[in-house]
Amino acid sequence: MLNLVELPDPEPGDGQVLVEIDRVGVNYADTHQAENSYLSPSSLPLVPGGEVVGRTPDGRRVVALLNGGGGYAERAVADLPVAVDVPDGVDDTTALSFIVQGSTAWLLLRRSTHLEAGESVVVHAAAGGVGSIAVQLAKAWGAGRVIATASSAEKRALALELGADVAIDSRAEDMKGALIEANGGKRVDIVLDMTGGTVTDQSVASLAPFGRLGFYGMASRELPQAIGPGSLLAHSTTVAGMWLPHVFSLPGNVFSQAMGELFELAAAGTVRAVDGGVYGLSEARAAHEALRSRGTTGKLTLDPSR
CATH class of the missing domain: 3.40.50.720 (NAD(P)-binding Rossmann-like Domain)
Structure with a gap:
């Protein structure tokens, strides 16, 4: 069961950066993580969420993958190699759509099925x-x-x-x-x-x-x-x-290649994100229920200010 609670701000370590979160991406994997049926086991206390978009202390706008969750929050810590600068003109929903779901589609077609x-x-x-x-x-x-x-x-x-x-x-x-x-x-x-x-x-x-x-x-x-x-x-x-x-065990930076190509396709108008709706952070449970019901389309996001 997902509940809204107050926690201390996370502290970045070496090779990490603090992100002030504007939007959080919601993925089907989050529903597995919340019920401990995912490929990697969950343990309590758990803050779900593997993708965020926001600002770093030096003003960079980044979209980031989080190691082990922590995205359903106002602030999160991300490893620098997976905090990707978001080009001007790419909105939050598009950036979040690409970091996990877009890169997954890219890998499935390019690497898994060729x-x-x-x-x-x-x-x-x-x-x-x-x-x-x-x-x-x-x-x-x-x-x-x-x-x-x-x-x-x-x-x-x-x-x-x-x-x-x-x-x-x-x-x-x-x-x-x-x-x-x-x-x-x-x-x-x-x-x-x-x-x-x-x-x-x-x-x-x-x-x-x-x-x-x-x-x-x-x-x-x-x-x-x-x-x-x-x-x-x-x-x-x-x-x-x-x-x-x-993907992060592959030689070369395949993940960056995927993100770069996706951003180029978005800029050209070839690929667009489908906005599935914005939920407040306090409504995360409802977002999960909507995903499980298979009644959603496109990318669901959470707004930490709500």
Whole structure:
């Protein structure tokens, strides 16, 4: 349960910076962290939140990833390598959309599934934070057909507005058949999935030979059951898991490369963030409930002044 409490101001250590927070990003991972069902275990007391945008003491406007949470607050401490300067003209919601969800979409398409021009791409939860950016990136990078899934007519309309070629109901009983039909009767090349359960199983079954699935979450809280060596061999399938913190173990500064390219695409008007709404810090629980209900679109943020 999330409650608003008073805590002492955090103190930056060596290689860190204090950020006076203007907005806090809300991610689906935060709901896992709050209920201790995330990849890294949680312990109490816990201040959730892994992304903030605000000002440093020397006046820099930065968007930052936080190590271990702490973002649902008025002030937070960030490691300098992951406090990225925000270009003029990029608003808070866009900056927060890019630091986790945009970089996740970038990595899924560039590193996990290696999108090539002309390939078909399925984006599940296409109206969400990662999905809405992934649809736009796939189109910008030459995907032959972008197939979006979403749970309501409004969300499917948004996916089409963002560039998807077709949008289908994410509640389809035969997801494999629905995806193949949406691709003109052909198996698909790439699927980006954070649902889990039967959606993941049927998505893998819909892949063409040498197709790839980028798996980055389990919103359903259900493990896939049908993925195994035999099913992967049947169509030379690749299933690539992706957890954002692992990007920092890669040689070179891949994270900065992703952020730089995303900011350039935003400046060119090629990729935009979808504002999912602003909640007060005292309303963090309501923001989590909205995410779990799958009734949201785009990027949800918290305002520490409320």
